[in-house]
Amino acid sequence: QVQLVESGGGLVQAGGSLRLSCAASGEDATSYAMGWFRQSPTQEREFVAAISWRGYSFDYAESVKGRFTISRDNAKNTITLQMNSLKPADTAIYYCAAGANLLSRYSSEYKNWGQGTQVTVSS
DSSP: OOEEEEEOOEEEETTOOEEEEEEEESTTTTSSEEEEEEEOTTSOOEEEEEEOTTSOOEEEOTTTTTTEEEEEETTTTEEEEEEOSOOGGGOEEEEEEEEESSOOSOGGGOOEEOOOEEEEEEO
16 A cells, blocks of 8 residues: 655745645555646646656646646655646645556546645735
């Protein structure tokens, strides 16, 4: 069983930056693709970014491409999401996900989920 704990959320003004982290623990915690998803009160959970287990391949939602950067440190069992040029539309609960065999945009491909961290961007 893999446990995921997110941190780094908060309140920021539009144009600002936040850095989310996800600490993974458990057997083979980082031997899979990992990703970030988000969900707001008015939207279904949506894909944000994903990274392959070795960290060589990436995928981003069009809405965040060029502004967000996903990275991982398997030695520390962590992934991060650097979010720049934040917009009010980025306001959501951000979830870390793990356990996908391949890089994927589909939440059903991920076996493990964190509890989420709130990101609020004010205009």
